[in-house]
Every structure is written in structure tokens, then in C-alpha cells.
Amino acid sequence: MASAKWGRQPDIMAKQLPTRTGDALPFSRDWFADLRQCLIVMGRVIFAVIIRESRTRYGNSKIGYAWAIVDPLVTTAVFVTVFAMLGRQSPVGSPITVFFLTGIIPLFFWRGSVSQAANAVSASLGLLSYPQVMPADIVLARLLLEAGTTIIVFLLFITGLYIVLGVSPSWFFGDPPQVLFATFGVVYFTAGCSFLSSSLARVLPIWKNIWSYMSRPIWLLSGLFFTLEQLPHGLRSYMAYNPVAHVVEWFRSATIPTFESSAYSIVYPMAFATIALIIGLVIDRMLLLTGDEEIVG
Amino acid sequence: MTIELRNVFKTYRSQRSGRKTVLHDINAVFERGHSYGILGVNGAGKSTLLRILSGAERPTLGEVRKDVSVSWRLGFSSSFNSSLTGMENLRFVCRIYNADIEEVSDFVEDFAEIGSAIHEPVKNYSSGMRSRLAFALSMAIRFQVYVIDESLAVGDFKFQEKCKAEFAKRREEADILLTSHMPNTIKEYCDRAGVVHKGRLEMFDSVEEATEHYERVTQ
Numbered sequence: 001m002a003s004a005k006w007g008r009q010p011d012i013m014a015k016q017l018p019t020r021t022g023d024a025l026p027f028s029r030d031w032f033a034d035l036r037q038c039l040i041v042m043g044r045v046i047f048a049v050i051i052r053e054s055r056t057r058y059g060n061s062k063i064g065y066a067w068a069i070v071d072p073l074v075t076t077a078v079f080v081t082v083f084a085m086l087g088r089q090s091p092v093g094s095p096i097t098v099f100f101l102t103g104i105i106p107l108f109f110w111r112g113s114v115s116q117a118a119n120a121v122s123a124s125l126g127l128l129s130y131p132q133v134m135p136a137d138i139v140l141a142r143l144l145l146e147a148g149t150t151i152i153v154f155l156l157f158i159t160g161l162y163i164v165l166g167v168s169p170s171w172f173f174g175d176p177p178q179v180l181f182a183t184f185g186v187v188y189f190t191a192g193c194s195f196l197s198s199s200l201a202r203v204l205p206i207w208k209n210i211w212s213y214m215s216r217p218i219w220l221l222s223g224l225f226f227t228l229e230q231l232p233h234g235l236r237s238y239m240a241y242n243p244v245a246h247v248v249e250w251f252r253s254a255t256i257p258t259f260e261s262s263a264y265s266i267v268y269p270m271a272f273a274t275i276a277l278i279i280g281l282v283i284d285r286m287l288l289l290t291g292d293e294e295i296v297g
Numbered sequence: 298m299t300i301e302l303r304n305v306f307k308t309y310r311s312q313r314s315g316r317k318t319v320l321h322d323i324n325a326v327f328e329r330g331h332s333y334g335i336l337g338v339n340g341a342g343k344s345t346l347l348r349i350l351s352g353a354e355r356p357t358l359g360e361v362r363k364d365v366s367v368s369w370r371l372g373f374s375s376s377f378n379s380s381l382t383g384m385e386n387l388r389f390v391c392r393i394y395n396a397d398i399e400e401v402s403d404f405v406e407d408f409a410e411i412g413s414a415i416h417e418p419v420k421n422y423s424s425g426m427r428s429r430l431a432f433a434l435s436m437a438i439r440f441q442v443y444v445i446d447e448s449l450a451v452g453d454f455k456f457q458e459k460c461k462a463e464f465a466k467r468r469e470e471a472d473i474l475l476t477s478h479m480p481n482t483i484k485e486y487c488d489r490a491g492v493v494h495k496g497r498l499e500m501f502d503s504v505e506e507a508t509e510h511y512e513r514v515t516q
Contacts, residue, residue, distance in 0.1 A: 048392035056380055126376040129369065131352025132393055291307065291355030 117194035174257030182254035192273030195280030305359035334483030337493035
């Protein structure tokens with residue numbers, strides 16, 4: 001008999017007759033079979049939610065998901081143009097557009113995902129009445145959709161800059177393994193923050209307001225217009241408390257070939273993300289175990 | 298063994314009235330091959346019990362175990378996304394239940410009789426169209442247990458007849474969990490029944506015994 005372990009009914013498929021018997025001991029063969037079944041269901045749900053979200057994000061618009069790409073594309077283009085026209089010198093020895101883009105892309109992704117996560121559960125209460133759909137699935141689906149969109153936007157920009165301004169794409173791939181590692185870092189950091197944000201929004205409705213105020217200055221304080229390295233020491237020591245600034249500095253160090261900052265830490269933002277992730281998941285689990293969720297219908 | 302409830306409590310919190318325990322220590326087994334009715338007056342906790350049985354909600358305390366597939370409440374359409382079309386909602390449900398999209402959409406298009414409206418956003422639907430779509434979809438997915446809150450049939454008279462006929466066809470393979478405040482409805486479809494009274498559930502082996510108990514406690 002299937003238990004509600006993992007908080008998910010392993011054999012929810014209507015067509016398939018259940019085969020399991022008894023509660024599996026941890027790490028036994030049955031336990032792994034249950035786990036595998038749960039992961040399959042989870043994968044199916046996440047895939048379905050990604051498709052659904054990509055259709056509903058810009059629900060009233062005819063062009064639908066295309067808008068999800070055009071929107072950050074336009075915003076970023078405006079920012080980059082204004083910044084480049086101010087004639088500022090890039091502090092990292094690269095074209096100014098490269099410097100700016102490598103900052104705004106991870107920041108856009110991070111802020112967008114955390115905002116999406118804050119609304120993930122309250123916007124999906126109807127969906128959660130399907131027993132196999134868990135709040136974490138929706139958070140994860142939104143995160144993956146956001147990540148996919150961001151990568152497309154980034155690649156479009158790299159191509160666009162090459163065609164329009166002749167900026168070599170090699171400016172963005174200084175050290176390919178490091179680029180991969182830093183990208184993973186950005187995604188992991190964002191995932192941790194997203195899970196925390198989603199859970200906070202479920203227990204503290206005011207979190208959404210706090211976040212909307214918090215995310216504005218953090219935008220300016222996270223190294224979009226400067227590098228941690230070029231800041232004077234006194235100021236830098238305050239800035240160093242902001243884990244987002246570390247992530248941006250890390251991403252730039254990995255991507256821009258002429259830049260290697262000594263002012264960032266990898267451990268700090270990763271530890272921050274891990275703690276955020278744990279707190280987020282613990283709150284999620286507590287809400288699930290007590291069934292203390294918003295009700296629909 | 299089909300569905301088993303062990304020491305199930307459900308408490309709701311509200312900022313104005315504080316905590317309210319809707320279900321007290323529910324213990325019950327719903328066996329495969331039997332259809333169960335649940336009697337109770339309005340506010341006794343029937344619907345909450347049904348939401349827990351269908352998996353739409355989790356108990357505050359206690360455990361729900363099941364080894365069958367249980368439908369969502371019949372005709373329940375709040376889980377549809379109103380800006381998506383009926384077909385897009387249908388595809389979503391097929392994906393999460395691992396059902397064949399083509400098979401299901403053929404059945405639903407034929408059964409729900411909403412014609413080309415299936416390609417319209419659900420927000421343009423009338424409430425009758427919504428529940429017809431939800432009903433047809435739950436029939437197409439082929440659950441082993443169908444959970445029904447109060448009404449077996451949705452839509453207008455003609456469609457109601459169709460719903461009942463479809464259920465009659467399914468009786469071989471599917472069981473029913475039906476709530477009602479009217480013993481006669483339950484007699485028609487169920488062979489066992491329980492009574493929810495003031496948040497407590499008592500199960501009986503026959504509908505007659507349950508009806509007697511129900512009449513005694515509600516008088």
C-alpha cells in the first residue's frame with residue numbers, strides 16, 4: 001500500500017493499478033521504487049506546469065511566450081543603450097556593453113525568479129487541489145522557465161551585439177568551465193532565495209510588500225554599475241554583506257576574459273543560498289504536514 | 298483496502314474566529330468494490346471530509362492512505378485556468394495524470410457537447426459548460442473511485458441523464474463516494490454509508506442503519 005511519504009501519492013496515475021505492498025523501509029528496494037515513482041510524477045507535474053505557465057504568464061497577449069523574451073530584451077536594451085551613451089568607461093577592460101550585460105542578466109534572473117516564487121502558491125491554489133501537484137513543483141517550474149528564458153535572452157544579446165556593434169562573443173566566454181560553474185552558482189543561489197521567498201509569502205502575507213521595496217535598492221547595490229573590486233575598502237566591507245553582489249562579481253569574473261576580481265567569495269553566497277533553501281523547504285514541509293494551506297472550492 | 302483514514306483531524310484557522318476543528322478523530326476504511334454514501338446536514342463536515350478523501354486537502358493530524366486512484370470532486374472546475382482554453386486545460390490534466398491526450402480529448406469532445414468552445418478560453422464559458430468539461434474530463438481519465446459532492450449530475454436535464462447513464466456503465470470498474478443530506482439519493486447509488494455529525498464520522502454496513510442513525514441524531 002502506498003503511503004503519503006514524500007507528501008506525494010506515488011501511484012496517483014489513474015490508469016495504473018498499484019503494485020506496492022507495505023511501507024518500505026528507508027533505503028530498501030521498495031523505498032527506492034517509491035522514490036523513483038515520486039520523481040517520475042514530479043517530473044511530469046513540473047513539465048505540465050512549465051507549459052501552463054508559459055501560456056499564462058502573458059495570458060491576454062496573442063504573442064504569448066514570445067513576450068516573455070521580448071520584455072527583458074527591450075528593458076535590457078534600453079539600459080545598455082543609455083549606459084553606453086553616457087560614455088562611461090568600463091571598469092573591467094571590456095566593452096561597456098559586455099560589462100553591463102554580465103551584470104544585468106543574473107540580476108534580472110534573480111529578481112524575476114524571487115518575485116515569481118513569492119506569488120507561486122497564491123496564484124496556483126486551484127492547481128494545488130490536484131493531489132500530485134505540490135507547492136515546490138510550482139516554484140521549481142517557474143524557476144526553470146525563468147532560467148530557460150534568461151538563457152535565450154542572453155544568447156540573443158550576444159548574437160545581437162556581435163551583429164550590431166561587432167562585439168566578439170568571446171568576451172562572454174572567458175573561461176568556459178568557469179562560466180558553467182558560475183551559471184550553476186547563479187541558478188543555485190536564485191533557487192535558494194526563491195524557495196525561501198515562496199515559503200515566506202505563504203506564512204507572512206506582508207512578505208510580498210517587503211520584497212517589492214527590498215528588491216529595488218538591492219538592484220542598485222549589487223554591482224550593476226560597478227565592481228566590488230573598484231570600491232574603496234570601507235564601502236566594500238559593507239557591500240560585502242550583500243550576497244547578490246558576490247554572485248554578480250563571480251559571474252563577471254568567469255565570463256569577462258580581462259577581469260578577475262579578488263573581492264568576491266563563492267562560499268558566502270552558496271552558504272546563504274543553502275540556508276535559505278533549507279528554511280524554505282522546512283516551512284513548506286511544515287505547512288504540508290499540518291495541511292495548513294489556503295483552501296479553494 | 299482502498300482508502301483508509303486514521304485519526305484524521307482537520308482544523309481551520311481564521312483570523313477572526315480563531316481555530317475551528319471541523320473533523321474530529323475520523324477513522325474509517327472505504328473498501329474497493331463498495332460505494333459509500335456520507336450523510337450529514339449542512340456544516341457537519343461532509344465536504345471537508347470529501348476534500349481530504351480526494352486529496353485536495355491534507356489533514357491537520359492523522360493519516361490518509363490509498364491504493365486506488367481517486368477523482369477530483371465531480372464537476373469541480375476551480376482548478377481550470379480561466380485564461381487558458383478548455384483544450385489547454387485538458388492537456389494539462391492529461392499530462393499530470395499521464396493520460397493519452399488524444400484519447401481523452403476525443404472522449405471529452407464527444408461527451409461534453411461544448412463544440413468548438415473547447416478552443417475558447419475557459420473564462421468565456423458559462424458555469425454549466427465548465428462543469429460539463431470537468432465532468433467529461435474526470436470520466437475520460439478513468440478513475441477507480443469517483444468522489445461526488447451532493448450531486449451526481451451536472452448541467453441541464455438532458456446532460457444529467459447522460460451523466461447518470463455513464464455512471465451506470467462504469468459501475469463494474471469504478472466505485473463512488475457520495476455525500477448528501479438526503480438518504481434517498483444515497484440509497485440509489487450506494488451499498489454502504491456513514492454519517493457525519495458535528496465533525497465525527499460513524500460508518501455502517503448498510504444504508505438503512507446509517508439512515509436510521511442519521512434521522513436519530515438530526516432530530
